[in-house]
Amino acid sequence: MSTTVTREEIEQRVFKALEEFGAEPDQINPDAEFEAMDVDSLDLVELAQIVEDEYGVQLKGEDMEGIKTVRQAVDLVMSKLG
């Protein structure tokens, strides 16, 4: 259940998704910017889909606005998990 999900688990899942999107593994870290990893808005829609499938958290377009780094994305998921 979502209550047992840790921040580390979410971060690792995001890392895995970024690698699948084609980001270079050595570029991926919590403070890396999506743009620098060549991850664009289409990838982020997929990322939102993955998060929803795995954690039951719905991320809408407006939620994702201003999200530039992995840390910010994980923060957002954590806050939605409440």
Added chain:
Amino acid sequence: MTRTVAITGVGAVTPLGVGARTLHERWTAGRSGIEDGYGRAGEFEPKEHLSVKEVRRADRFTQLALAATKEALEDAGWADGPPGDPDRAACVIGTGIGGIGTLESQHIVMREQGEDRISPLSIPLLMANAASGVVAMKHDLRGQSFGTVSACAAGAHAIGMAERLIRYGDADVVVTGGSEAAITPLATAAFTRMDALSDSGVSRPFDRRRDGFVMGEGAGILVLEDEEAAKARGARILGYVRGYASTSDAHHLTAPEPTGRGAAKAIELALKDAGIAPEDVVYVNAHGTSTPLNDRSETNAIKTAFGEERAAELPVSSTKSAIGHLLGAAGAVEAIATLLALRDRIAPPTLNYEEPDEGLDLDYVPNEARPLAGANGRAIGISNAFGFGGHNAVLCLEAQ
């Protein structure tokens, strides 16, 4: 001033393997890339040629085009991006159907998991212009970029348009060709339902027993350049696109006009466009699908365009006997096969041809390649491509 259009690079991924010369060498040696009734590009492993991101962001038909482009640009000696002004570099790549594999898989996702589960990449992957757009983006081609859509004539139409762009002065270089990856459940079932595919699973163009075409997949890409610009940068010139013409049967949705009227006209106009007399053509690369209707009407067209006497002397062979029908990629892959055959002064064979059919009495170069007679001087050939919808496109090529 009329500009001359040089071919400086070629690349292909086909059922005979990865590489334009692989296609030429294996076909000439009489090898077939057809297995179990399909011409799959089985030796193509996307990750060997493309990055993770490129693979993920491209339907198979675009992946095939990217790999063929990579080979063609290396062959042309391009380093990083086009030589000269990128604004003067164009990209025209045809396809018959586009990303139908993506369309089918995403439709399944939608039905089984819901509308909000389909990939946001669905449209950019499945759109028929994706190959052209992605290739232009990757190689910084900033001039005109678009796809051509004319079923099985699309690859030839693309090359024809590319030739015109250079001749007209709209571009100095064009990356052009065709790509197709339609061996999918829906496409194969649909072609089967219209009785177009071979029941026997054998591609035997012009043979009495021919019973339909064999589905194939792949891509062919050529680099065309204004001859003077190519020479100025010291490029090796493989040959030339001398002429191009296109007509429409205006006859039937799928069946060719039986007398070959429209196809003959396209051949005649392509030769006229090239300023080449029929007697100077030494090789015909036929559309030769292995369907009962095409091979008869095409034979008629060749006789009409060249005259019975000249037509009887001309070697006419079908690449589809070795790789099947690559639909929208066929015209481009076969233009490359034509060019390399002309360069080697060799007529590759029509495989599986054993039993003549009444009225189909041209020299189809059965089963074994042979040297091209009369090519001691110029090596000029034509490549035919015809598509459902009555589209006819013919290229006149000359090898260096």
